Amino acid sequence: MDNIKIITEHWDKIDPKKIADYVAVGGYETLRKFVCEADPASALQEIKKSGLLGRGGAGFPIGDKLELVASSNKKEKYFICNLDESEPGTYKDREIAKNNPHLLIEGIALASLIIGAKKAFIYLNGNYEEEEEILECALSQSIENGFIGEGILGSEYGLEMEVFQGAGAYICGEETALLNSIEGRRGEPRLRPPYPTDKGLWGHPTAIGNAETVSNFPWIIKNGGAEYSRIGSADSPGTKLYTLGGSVKNTGIFELPTGISIRDLIQKSGGGMMLGKEFWFAQIGGASGRLVLENELEEKLVLKKGAKIPLGSGAVLVVDKTVDIHDMILSWTGFFRRESCGKCVPCREGTFRLFEIAKRMNNGKMSERDKAAVSDILWALENTTFCPFGKFSATAFRDTVEKLNISNS
Amino acid sequence: MKPVTVEKILLEFDPEQGNILPVLKRINAAFGYVSETDAKKMADYFSVSLSHIFELASFYSLIGTKKDSDIVIKICSGTNCTVQGSSCLIAEVEKYFGIKAGDEFNPKVRLEVISCLGRCGEGPIMMVNGRIYTKVTVSGARDILENME
Numbered sequence: 001m002d003n004i005k006i007i008t009e010h011w012d013k014i015d016p017k018k019i020a021d022y023v024a025v026g027g028y029e030t031l032r033k034f035v036c037e038a039d040p041a042s043a044l045q046e047i048k049k050s051g052l053l054g055r056g057g058a059g060f061p062i063g064d065k066l067e068l069v070a071s072s073n074k075k076e077k078y079f080i081c082n083l084d085e086s087e088p089g090t091y092k093d094r095e096i097a098k099n100n101p102h103l104l105i106e107g108i109a110l111a112s113l114i115i116g117a118k119k120a121f122i123y124l125n126g127n128y129e130e131e132e133e134i135l136e137c138a139l140s141q142s143i144e145n146g147f148i149g150e151g152i153l154g155s156e157y158g159l160e161m162e163v164f165q166g167a168g169a170y171i172c173g174e175e176t177a178l179l180n181s182i183e184g185r186r187g188e189p190r191l192r193p194p195y196p197t198d199k200g201l202w203g204h205p206t207a208i209g210n211a212e213t214v215s216n217f218p219w220i221i222k223n224g225g226a227e228y229s230r231i232g233s234a235d236s237p238g239t240k241l242y243t244l245g246g247s248v249k250n251t252g253i254f255e256l257p258t259g260i261s262i263r264d265l266i267q268k269s270g271g272g273m274m275l276g277k278e279f280w281f282a283q284i285g286g287a288s289g290r291l292v293l294e295n296e297l298e299e300k301l302v303l304k305k306g307a308k309i310p311l312g313s314g315a316v317l318v319v320d321k322t323v324d325i326h327d328m329i330l331s332w333t334g335f336f337r338r339e340s341c342g343k344c345v346p347c348r349e350g351t352f353r354l355f356e357i358a359k360r361m362n363n364g365k366m367s368e369r370d371k372a373a374v375s376d377i378l379w380a381l382e383n384t385t386f387c388p389f390g391k392f393s394a395t396a397f398r399d400t401v402e403k404l405n406i407s408n409s
Numbered sequence: 410m411k412p413v414t415v416e417k418i419l420l421e422f423d424p425e426q427g428n429i430l431p432v433l434k435r436i437n438a439a440f441g442y443v444s445e446t447d448a449k450k451m452a453d454y455f456s457v458s459l460s461h462i463f464e465l466a467s468f469y470s471l472i473g474t475k476k477d478s479d480i481v482i483k484i485c486s487g488t489n490c491t492v493q494g495s496s497c498l499i500a501e502v503e504k505y506f507g508i509k510a511g512d513e514f515n516p517k518v519r520l521e522v523i524s525c526l527g528r529c530g531e532g533p534i535m536m537v538n539g540r541i542y543t544k545v546t547v548s549g550a551r552d553i554l555e556n557m558e
């Protein structure tokens with residue numbers, strides 16, 4: 001089962017702008033079967049059985065999320081596919097939309113019908129212009145062919161689907177900020193509870209799932225949840241799209257089972273380090289991820305909450321020893337300063353001060369005063385911010401200080 | 410073709426809260442930014458306060474609230490682009506024009522450091538007036554700037 005491909009199976013083999021190509025390889029068959037059998041409860045059970053965890057970064061069991069919305073007796077419900085993907089170093093969802101948009105649309109349709117939603121949105125990153133065109137094209141084809149719209153394939157099911165494009169804000173990848181953005185407000189996170197599954201878009205129960213997560217749905221419902229749960233690591237089963245970047249020979253997207261070691265990913269898929277470059281550290285999960293040194297490369301990549309090295313969005317950045325760490329620190333702190341939404345003070349001010357201190361660093365050294373300030377700021381970010389964004393903004397900085405011993409060199 | 414006006418754009422959309430962001434994007438695409446006059450017209454059309462329109466326009470990085478410089482250069486400083494050397498590009502462009510990244514006072518040219526565009530495999534990424542250049546080197550950046558227009 002090591003070579004199983006669920007999402008990338010037909011990439012490069014089908015034309016994303018031709019629905020016939022996707023149908024020819026068995027596409028929309030699961031949706032057809034679903035509307036014929038009209039048994040959303042057992043489809044939901046398969047998703048739950050599969051143990052599929054959200055692929056956006058937080059790793060919440062998607063089956064539980066769908067069940068919460070499905071069990072609500074409110075009439076109006078929504079499903080939103082989160083394709084806002086703006087974590088630095090991650091572009092897996094973009095590739096899904098670009099290479100096989102119909103798989104995504106089928107997955108969204110299945111998710112929506114399971115929870116009883118009549119309307120689904122695809123929240124697309126504002127910078128993804130090419131993908132918007134492809135998705136719109138794919139969507140209109142699937143409507144023409146009766147897969148989306150009123151009376152799907154002649155059944156009683158109906159589903160409206162819309163692509164909603166953001167306008168460039170990292171924070172809108174956070175569920176409640178995303179909801180605010182669609183509702184025409186500033187993309188700032190909301191206080192939880194109420195959770196979106198209870199009061200989401202326009203106050204109605206809403207399930208929000210990452211694009212990669214829902215792209216697994218057709219396979220799971222077709223082959224069964226038990227089959228899926230046998231792939232990869234036991235506590236976060238399935239395959240994962242890893243985005244490998246940095247100083248390795250082959251960069252790009254690799255679909256591999258969860259639970260592989262970081263070393264295997266770098267050596268086997270990435271082909272090892274670029275010639276003449278020496279491994280220094282890797283960052284797992286984008287700009288908000290942990291740093292991993294040579295001695296931790298055997299660590300397994302899993303999505304389970306509380307994992308030592310959280311996999312996050314699946315981005316793995318390999319950094320070699322020629323890279324100036326000061327540039328990296330400026331990149332991290334600059335990113336979080338720009339993207340902090342400004343709703344809560346600890347994050348707004350904390351990210352700003354970290355960036356200032358980073359700019360002041362001289363040859364990677366901090367003054368005693370800055371060192372004291374940094375430990376205060378990191379504490380405030382980790383413990384007092386409104387949403388996880390603030391907490392994550394401290395991760396890389398703390399790891400740099402503690403693991404790489406920058407300030408003591 | 411008749412010129413696009415704000416009124417025409419507004420009439421393409423229903424006055425619903427959810428359409429505010431799409432309208433802002435349309436206006437921005439047509440005129441390059443959302444002016445105060447346009448924002449007032451929007452506020453009237455959607456029956457919301459002017460500050461609501463402005464807080465949205467200023468929040469999202471793809472929407473501008475004042476006329477942009479003639480030349481706008483954007484360089485990605487995401488982690489992948491940084492590993493591939495985007496900070497040298499920033500320094501090179503700053504030197505070439507004698508400007509600082511982030512300054513908005515020069516009506517001719519502006520350099521902005523931006524977040525990830527999701528093209529990490531092709532970094533470093535540089536954008537000149539909306540056109541995307543990939544795998545840009547320092548000398549390549551100089552070439553691009555010298556051969557502009």
